[in-house]
Amino acid sequence: MNPTPSWQRSREAYQRATRVIPGGVNSPARAFGAVGGEPIFIARGQGAYIWDLDGNRYIDYVGSWGPLILGHAHPAVLAAIEEAARLGTSFGAPTERETELAELICQAVPGVEMVRLVNSGTEAAMSAIRLARGFTGRDRIVKFAGCYHGHVDSLLVQAGSSATTLGVPNSPGVPPGCTSDTICLQYNDVTALEEAFRQYGATIAAVILEPVVGNMGVVMPTREFLHSARDITQRYGALLIYDEVMTGFRLAWGGAQEFLRRQQLQPKDGPDLVILGKIIGGGLPVGAYGGRAEIMKKVAPAGPVFQAGTLSGNPVAVACGLATLRELQKLQPYNLLEQQTRRLCQGLSELARSCHIPHQLQQAGSMWTLFFNDQPVTDYRRALQSDTQRFARFFWAMLEHGVYLPCSQFEAAFVSIAHDDAIVDQTLAIAREAFTDILSL
Numbered sequence: 001m002n003p004t005p006s007w008q009r010s011r012e013a014y015q016r017a018t019r020v021i022p023g024g025v026n027s028p029a030r031a032f033g034a035v036g037g038e039p040i041f042i043a044r045g046q047g048a049y050i051w052d053l054d055g056n057r058y059i060d061y062v063g064s065w066g067p068l069i070l071g072h073a074h075p076a077v078l079a080a081i082e083e084a085a086r087l088g089t090s091f092g093a094p095t096e097r098e099t100e101l102a103e104l105i106c107q108a109v110p111g112v113e114m115v116r117l118v119n120s121g122t123e124a125a126m127s128a129i130r131l132a133r134g135f136t137g138r139d140r141i142v143k144f145a146g147c148y149h150g151h152v153d154s155l156l157v158q159a160g161s162s163a164t165t166l167g168v169p170n171s172p173g174v175p176p177g178c179t180s181d182t183i184c185l186q187y188n189d190v191t192a193l194e195e196a197f198r199q200y201g202a203t204i205a206a207v208i209l210e211p212v213v214g215n216m217g218v219v220m221p222t223r224e225f226l227h228s229a230r231d232i233t234q235r236y237g238a239l240l241i242y243d244e245v246m247t248g249f250r251l252a253w254g255g256a257q258e259f260l261r262r263q264q265l266q267p268k269d270g271p272d273l274v275i276l277g278k279i280i281g282g283g284l285p286v287g288a289y290g291g292r293a294e295i296m297k298k299v300a301p302a303g304p305v306f307q308a309g310t311l312s313g314n315p316v317a318v319a320c321g322l323a324t325l326r327e328l329q330k331l332q333p334y335n336l337l338e339q340q341t342r343r344l345c346q347g348l349s350e351l352a353r354s355c356h357i358p359h360q361l362q363q364a365g366s367m368w369t370l371f372f373n374d375q376p377v378t379d380y381r382r383a384l385q386s387d388t389q390r391f392a393r394f395f396w397a398m399l400e401h402g403v404y405l406p407c408s409q410f411e412a413a414f415v416s417i418a419h420d421d422a423i424v425d426q427t428l429a430i431a432r433e434a435f436t437d438i439l440s441l
């Protein structure tokens with residue numbers, strides 16, 4: 001096994017960054033805050049591996065938090081970026097490839113007849129919420145604790161302990177007025193959802209949810225929950241929004257809807273709007289929101305709901321996303337990804353069990369989370385009962401031995417097509433050491 005790596009150059013890079021970038025990072029999830037310590041700085045990636053500034057190599061289960069389903073620096077993706085960049089990096093005028101990407105998304109994702117490209121998942125969620133409000137003429141939004149939809153003001157709401165908590169912002173700078181129309185419920189809680197509609201139904205514009213949650217760690221929906229969300233929104237004339245920023249083109253070619261349909265969890269009628277990001281940009285910034293044409297035609301300039309972007313549909317980003325989707329369409333790697341992930345999860349679970357460590361390995365396709373929790377995690381309350389200190393020790397033990405995991409208990413890890421048998425075996429050998437290490441601490 002490797003000796004403890006040197007992180008000297010990462011440490012220096014971090015010190016330098018903290019002088020000019022708040023917290024030294026451009027997004028808080030990267031900061032290692034939840035596991036205590038300083039982030040490592042990445043020099044390059046190839047396939048399933050990344051290398052830090054000190055030359056240490058890691059097996060990467062973050063994959064840029066989801067976009068890199070083909071692994072790092074995939075040749076077809078690099079070629080597409082290069083070719084597009086040579087033709088000019090931005091025009092602020094329409095290009096044909098934007099339509100190609102939109103067509104591919106409409107073909108793949110059930111119920112999406114029209115789609116608008118934006119630059120991030122946050123922007124897509126923000127715009128979808130505006131559209132839902134504009135379309136219905138209503139203000140209230142229902143969201144679920146532990147579901148993350150980007151740093152949109154109205155969605156930055158923490159769950160309270162009661163079933164229905166009306167908008168308490170969980171960041172300074174978000175005025176209570178921005179969140180007072182947000183109702184936050186526990187995931188999979190059908191009773192609370194029904195109660196919220198009984199109370200506020202006529203004023204609810206939309207229910208937004210992650211159809212398979214990645215953002216409190218991987219959590220599956222119940223059949224009853226998804227059916228109830230679909231039925232009740234239809235009954236009250238509200239829209240149902242699936243946030244598939246993480247699950248889109250990740251769980252199946254048709255995203256969570258296809259994945260859940262196979263398991264007979266998904267209702268016959270799909271959501272009214274779908275939010276996408278991550279994989280559709282293949283590692284460059286692309287987000288999207290789409291749905292029924294009747295709704296999407298309300299978006300400017302076709303309709304009155306304003307939304308715009310200088311770099312929306314950027315030609316290089318779109319080429320990168322298109323190349324990624326075309327590769328996925330060709331390979332259809334979803335069964336293989338799921339099998340490989342299952343092998344990894346079963347291996348990890350056996351190791352944890354042999355060390356008598358209470359845990360749950362929760363997997364959906366190629367997304368997985370090892371919860372240090374003695375109960376299955378079905379909502380955010382349960383997720384919060386996980387042993388985060390044990391997770392932090394496990395995270396550092398894995399990192400020291402060469403495996404880069406998401407730096408929080410409440411995140412999904414990702415397997416790419418570059419994670420072959422040998423890499424999974426190597427991960428399990430490292431995990432054996434890591435479990436032993438954390439018990440000896």
Ligand code: PMP
Binds near residue numbers: 148214244
């Ligand atoms: N929705 C979901 C489900 C996400 O996982 C994320 C990002 N992790 C977002 C929205 C926000 O996307 P972005 O970070 O691209 O703004």
